[in-house]
Amino acid sequence: MKGNEMFTGVVFRLGPLEVTGTVVTTWVIVALLGLGAWLITRRLQTDRPGRIQTLAEGIISAAEAAIRAVAPDHVRLLLPFITTLWIFIVIANLVGLIPGLHSPTRDLSATSALALLVFFSVHWFGIRDQGLKNYLRHYLSPTPLMLPFHIISEISRTIALAVRLFGNILSLETAALLILIVAGFLAPIPILMLHIIEALVQAYIFGMLALIYVAGGLQSQQLRQQLGQTQTDNNKENSGE
Structure with missing residues (x-):
């Protein structure tokens, strides 16, 4: 496969369906996440949690704090979806560090699927x-x-979500490849650190945008009530004058 492909090549076919490398890698990530969640939660300790449980609880606590800052009334509702989205994108972004593999998020079809998932979740x-x-x-x-402007906004932000993540991860892997070609393996550690940091940043941005969009949909009724109450108060003040 060429390094600048937008869609990775076909690995095998299931009848008329073409299964690409991105799909296979995504399946493996999902399977590993499911297995890891089962292993971590099957023997939880309340008095003396192990390192893995402590790490998992730290990730959940960080995600819970981020959700509470944006949507304090819907923390329990959004925690499973947003946390899973964050963890999946982080792992998908970091897969490119494994020799011979590419990050699923460097494929426009994968990032489009994630953006559509956010769109329907809202x-x-x-x-x-x-x-x-x-x-x-x-x-x-x-x-x-x-109404037309709301619809255009929904479509444009969904496209922006997909293109932003795809473009950043593709450019990151391409830049790392070019540097390795030019400089050889004299500077692998800085490139590795840059990849890790950028992967975490892009996952955080995507997850936060998804959280903001979902919270906006949840709070639309509350905002209307606040606006209505404000308008009522203003009318009362005007009539009192």
Whole structure:
């Protein structure tokens, strides 16, 4: 496979379906995450937790704090989805460090799937929390004329999520490859550290944007109520004058 491919090559076929290297790598990551979660949670210790359990609890606590800062009323609702998304993207970004493998997130099809997952999750959580009618009403606020702009915003931010992660990871791996070709293996450690830091940063950005989008959908009803209450208070003040 060429290093600058947007879509990795086909590994095997299942009838008319083509299974690419990105799909296979993603399956392996998902399987390892599931196995790791089962191994960590099957023997939890409350009095003397081991190192792995302590690390897992630290990751959950950090994700919980980040969610509470953005959506304090929906921490338990969003914690499984956002934490899983973060962990998956971190591992997917770091897979490129393994010789012979490429990060699934350097494939536009993979990042598009993640962006679509966020897109549908925004509406799923919003409808689940507010009901279909109340949730859809915010697309007509403050006036029905805003409906086309709301739709364009939803589509554009989804495309931006996919392209941003894809472009950053692809450029990171390409730059690392070029440096290794030019400088050989004289500077592998700085390149390795750069890859790790950038992988963590890109995963954090994607996860935070997903969290903000989902929280925005959940809080749309609350924001409308606050605006309505503010308008009522202003009307009372004006009538009192």
